[in-house]
Amino acid sequence: MSDCDVELLPIEILASKIEKQEITASELVERMLGRIGNHDSKIEAFVRVSDTAKAAAHQADEDIRNGLYRGSLHGIPIGIKDNYLTEDMSTTAGTKVPDISFPNTDATAVHLLREAGAILIGKTNMHEFAWGNVTPPTKNPWDRNRVPGGSSGGSGAAVAASFCSAALGSDTGGSVRIPASLCGTVGLKPTYGLVSKSGIITHSWSLDHPGPLTKTVTDAALILNVLAAFDSEDPSSRKIAVPDYRRSLGQSIKDLRIGVCRNHFFGQNDSEVEAAVESAIEELTELSAGLVEFELPNLQYGLGAIFTIELASSSCYHDRSLKAGLQKGFQPDVRTLVEAGKFITATDYLKAEQFRRVLMRDLAKVFESVDVIVVPTTPITAWELDQTTVRIGDADESVLAVSWRLTYPFNLAGLPAISLPCGFDSRNLPIGMQIAGKPFAEDVILRVAHAYESRHDWHHRTPNL
Amino acid sequence: MSDCDVELLPIEILASKIEKQEITASELVERMLGRIGNHDSKIEAFVRVSDTAKAAAHQADEDIRNGLYRGSLHGIPIGIKDNYLTEDMSTTAGTKVPDISFPNTDATAVHLLREAGAILIGKTNMHEFAWGNVTPPTKNPWDRNRVPGGSSGGSGAAVAASFCSAALGSDTGGSVRIPASLCGTVGLKPTYGLVSKSGIITHSWSLDHPGPLTKTVTDAALILNVLAAFDSEDPSSRKIAVPDYRRSLGQSIKDLRIGVCRNHFFGQNDSEVEAAVESAIEELTELSAGLVEFELPNLQYGLGAIFTIELASSSCYHDRSLKAGLQKGFQPDVRTLVEAGKFITATDYLKAEQFRRVLMRDLAKVFESVDVIVVPTTPITAWELDQTTVRIGDADESVLAVSWRLTYPFNLAGLPAISLPCGFDSRNLPIGMQIAGKPFAEDVILRVAHAYESRHDWHHRTPNL
Numbered sequence: 001m002s003d004c005d006v007e008l009l010p011i012e013i014l015a016s017k018i019e020k021q022e023i024t025a026s027e028l029v030e031r032m033l034g035r036i037g038n039h040d041s042k043i044e045a046f047v048r049v050s051d052t053a054k055a056a057a058h059q060a061d062e063d064i065r066n067g068l069y070r071g072s073l074h075g076i077p078i079g080i081k082d083n084y085l086t087e088d089m090s091t092t093a094g095t096k097v098p099d100i101s102f103p104n105t106d107a108t109a110v111h112l113l114r115e116a117g118a119i120l121i122g123k124t125n126m127h128e129f130a131w132g133n134v135t136p137p138t139k140n141p142w143d144r145n146r147v148p149g150g151s152s153g154g155s156g157a158a159v160a161a162s163f164c165s166a167a168l169g170s171d172t173g174g175s176v177r178i179p180a181s182l183c184g185t186v187g188l189k190p191t192y193g194l195v196s197k198s199g200i201i202t203h204s205w206s207l208d209h210p211g212p213l214t215k216t217v218t219d220a221a222l223i224l225n226v227l228a229a230f231d232s233e234d235p236s237s238r239k240i241a242v243p244d245y246r247r248s249l250g251q252s253i254k255d256l257r258i259g260v261c262r263n264h265f266f267g268q269n270d271s272e273v274e275a276a277v278e279s280a281i282e283e284l285t286e287l288s289a290g291l292v293e294f295e296l297p298n299l300q301y302g303l304g305a306i307f308t309i310e311l312a313s314s315s316c317y318h319d320r321s322l323k324a325g326l327q328k329g330f331q332p333d334v335r336t337l338v339e340a341g342k343f344i345t346a347t348d349y350l351k352a353e354q355f356r357r358v359l360m361r362d363l364a365k366v367f368e369s370v371d372v373i374v375v376p377t378t379p380i381t382a383w384e385l386d387q388t389t390v391r392i393g394d395a396d397e398s399v400l401a402v403s404w405r406l407t408y409p410f411n412l413a414g415l416p417a418i419s420l421p422c423g424f425d426s427r428n429l430p431i432g433m434q435i436a437g438k439p440f441a442e443d444v445i446l447r448v449a450h451a452y453e454s455r456h457d458w459h460h461r462t463p464n465l
Numbered sequence: 466m467s468d469c470d471v472e473l474l475p476i477e478i479l480a481s482k483i484e485k486q487e488i489t490a491s492e493l494v495e496r497m498l499g500r501i502g503n504h505d506s507k508i509e510a511f512v513r514v515s516d517t518a519k520a521a522a523h524q525a526d527e528d529i530r531n532g533l534y535r536g537s538l539h540g541i542p543i544g545i546k547d548n549y550l551t552e553d554m555s556t557t558a559g560t561k562v563p564d565i566s567f568p569n570t571d572a573t574a575v576h577l578l579r580e581a582g583a584i585l586i587g588k589t590n591m592h593e594f595a596w597g598n599v600t601p602p603t604k605n606p607w608d609r610n611r612v613p614g615g616s617s618g619g620s621g622a623a624v625a626a627s628f629c630s631a632a633l634g635s636d637t638g639g640s641v642r643i644p645a646s647l648c649g650t651v652g653l654k655p656t657y658g659l660v661s662k663s664g665i666i667t668h669s670w671s672l673d674h675p676g677p678l679t680k681t682v683t684d685a686a687l688i689l690n691v692l693a694a695f696d697s698e699d700p701s702s703r704k705i706a707v708p709d710y711r712r713s714l715g716q717s718i719k720d721l722r723i724g725v726c727r728n729h730f731f732g733q734n735d736s737e738v739e740a741a742v743e744s745a746i747e748e749l750t751e752l753s754a755g756l757v758e759f760e761l762p763n764l765q766y767g768l769g770a771i772f773t774i775e776l777a778s779s780s781c782y783h784d785r786s787l788k789a790g791l792q793k794g795f796q797p798d799v800r801t802l803v804e805a806g807k808f809i810t811a812t813d814y815l816k817a818e819q820f821r822r823v824l825m826r827d828l829a830k831v832f833e834s835v836d837v838i839v840v841p842t843t844p845i846t847a848w849e850l851d852q853t854t855v856r857i858g859d860a861d862e863s864v865l866a867v868s869w870r871l872t873y874p875f876n877l878a879g880l881p882a883i884s885l886p887c888g889f890d891s892r893n894l895p896i897g898m899q900i901a902g903k904p905f906a907e908d909v910i911l912r913v914a915h916a917y918e919s920r921h922d923w924h925h926r927t928p929n930l
């Protein structure tokens with residue numbers, strides 16, 4: 001890597017260069033903005049580039065010169081999914097409806113990033129109202145004929161393309177981990193209640209999880225260190241003692257039991273995906289206290305449950321828009337979902353919530369004998385822009401239904417889960433592996449993810465733009 | 466009080482008589498069964514009298530003779546609302562539908578009472594599936610032309626008539642406190658999650674609160690001492706450090722601020738009720754750190770919110786019965802409600818839950834400047850059996866709508882609230898006053914209630930049977 005590739009570096013390396021003034025935040029931001037200018041017309045990861053980022057970087061440099069170094073995110077360019085409110089950039093949540101507007105204030109997570117010295121470089125594209133896994137018009141930097149995933153597709157593409165060092169996403173059924181998997185980045189969905197949702201446009205409030213997309217596991221830990229904090233503005237925010245998540249990285253995982261759920265998560269995946277994840281599991285088994293294979297009962301009801309909750313919550317959120325007829329301006333796929341959700345009955349909704357409780361209990365039981373669960377993130381790698389079905393084994397399946405099959409259980413249960421690259425398929429498309437843990441055991445899943453990552457160089461690969 | 470009136474005594478006095486063997490549990494149970502035999506044909510408080518109570522009392526006496534005294538409830542006859550499962554008595558939850566049956570196991574609360582040595586003397590009548598405030602055919606012991614309230618009407622009537630020393634009830638919108646108020650007993654609805662709901666037939670699980678109806682505040686503390694315990698069988702059970710609730714009784718309330726909510730809870734009550742409660746508030750003000758008057762915003766939406774949640778949850782619970790057409794056998798009023806609940810949409814339900822959160826936040830804010838809230842329990846005293854409307858001021862109102870107006874806010878918010886007698890109206894009907902507190906501040910509301918009770922003899926009055 002030459003000096004002119006400094007923008008490709010992860011935060012864990014950039015941070016010390018900035019602290020030691022080997023590079024300035026201004027120079028880094030200029031380079032990122034240059035990259036965006038040169039290449040984002042092909043990728044369309046951003047919907048809006050900040051016009052205050054240069055001034056913020058200038059201030060960050062001045063602070064460092066004055067001895068005021070704020071920590072690892074100081075001067076680091078970060079992209080923000082366009083459903084986080086931002087004071088200095090308008091927010092659209094991916095919609096083109098002119099009558100729907102959002103306030104110009106900072107979401108709590110955005111505020112925390114600014115306080116930590118991060119430079120918010122722009123707003124990333126997203127599937128409208130976070131209701132989908134495609135994120136038009138964004139393209140996957142590894143193959144521009146393919147989708148970046150969604151709904152945080154702009155964030156995944158922006159990090160993969162090194163338009164920013166990291167980006168915020170939000171994950172209701174997989175919307176951080178799916179684009180992370182398809183774009184070859186790390187994506188972390190923290191435990192429900194660990195990171196404030198205040199100031200993020202609601203999709204389905206009991207399922208929405210804010211989280212970062214990053215180049216490395218360490219970078220995810222560095223961002224979580226800043227974002228994990230109680231917030232009285234978020235009714236679901238939990239008062240939890242937050243450790244320094246970086247501290248557990250690099251430690252042995254010899255004491256940890258690797259759990260693998262053999263039903264639902266395996267047997268219906270692309271064969272290259274499955275082979276890559278099986279190989280990673282073998283490796284983790286050797287590094288750890290061993291493998292525990294199990295089956296989860298009741299999962300056959302999971303998709304119905306999360307879909308019911310998501311449809312109902314989304315339609316409730318959009319109720320005023322529906323009453324004003326504004327859904328006519330939504331994209332057709334999103335309009336259908338938001339209108340359909342009106343017909344979910346309270347009985348349906350409550351049964352879905354009852355299933356959620358059963359799943360949480362089933363998973364709590366599993367976690368009595370395992371420390372983490374390792375499964376693929378997505379059954380397939382990035383699909384083509386116009387592709388609607390995929391052949392897996394003998395069956396043709398909807399790519400949309402397939403794409404969140406392995407991620408949504410951890411939204412229903414509110415458990416922490418991280419996706420990280422574990423290989424590339426024969427088309428040179430990234431393959432993602434998912435590691436889930438007990439409530440608030442982010443330190444454990446980061447430790448396992450880091451143990452795997454440190455033995456490979458998947459995260460050093462970058463797409464040609 | 467003569468020796469032959471021993472069954473009229475509260476637990477706080479009976480307990481030491483039993484411990485000292487001045488009276489045996491067998492004698493007490495015989496007297497209670499005699500009273501039930503002589504008088505319950507007029508009151509109809511019980512649906513089923515235990516045929517194992519005498520044997521249990523005999524065993525309780527033998528245990529005491531053998532030095533195994535289990536505490537204040539040892540040998541005390543207690544009535545059980547017919548929605549608590551009991552191993553030795555069938556359970557009907559107030560329904561006459563023959564195809565609906567329930568298992569013969571003990572609910573957690575029942576199990577805890579047995580472990581504490583209590584004698585379960587019978588199952589008390591209730592409004593079908595706890596869906597109403599009338600409890601036919603039970604009559605109010607103070608005036609048999611009047612209702613006992615509901616849905617725990619049998620428990621209220623049984624305690625008032627001294628058919629048992631205390632009884633269990635359950636409170637979804639006021640179903641412990643309303644019959645307590647109308648029958649002149651104490652009724653305690655603990656904080657949501659303090660007492661296990663496991664083994665109680667569900668009405669609306671996010672609103673259902675098990676609790677005791679007793680003759681005195683001390684008796685309520687003695688029963689709560691036994692019932693308050695974490696239970697892994699109830700998903701909403703909370704792990705809370707449980708104090709000895711008796712310890713705070715008799716202590717000064719000079720350090721406590723008495724809050725009175727001037728909107729919603731006053732101005733639309735029977736004038737005798739309002740005068741009695743105002744007088745009690747004056748008295749408490751003198752005993753305490755003083756009066757704080759306030760208004761609660763948003764309460765105008767409360768009835769819609771709780772009704773939506775209750776209808777939806779109840780219909781979800783009865784979904785299988787509805788699919789099998791069994792609701793045709795429900796009482797007409799209950800059938801209407803359970804069928805209507807099917808048409809609540811998930812959007813309606815979620816908006817109601819959002820209101821609940823707003824109310825909880827509003828109340829949490831109030832409790833920054835007050836320690837308890839004192840208001841009437843019911844706007845009116847016991848109404849006539851066939852009465853459907855009541856005139857309050859210039860308005861005719863439905864007695865059913867009126868009856869839970871002042872109790873339901875504390876179900877929605879899940880806060881502890883106790884009802885205790887604070888006078889009698891000119892028809893010699895009991896008037897109830899309600900004291901609510903912060904989550905898990907049962908010790909505080911019991912202390913205030915006891916401070917008031919100890920200055921009056923309302924609780925010594927008994928109805929003529």
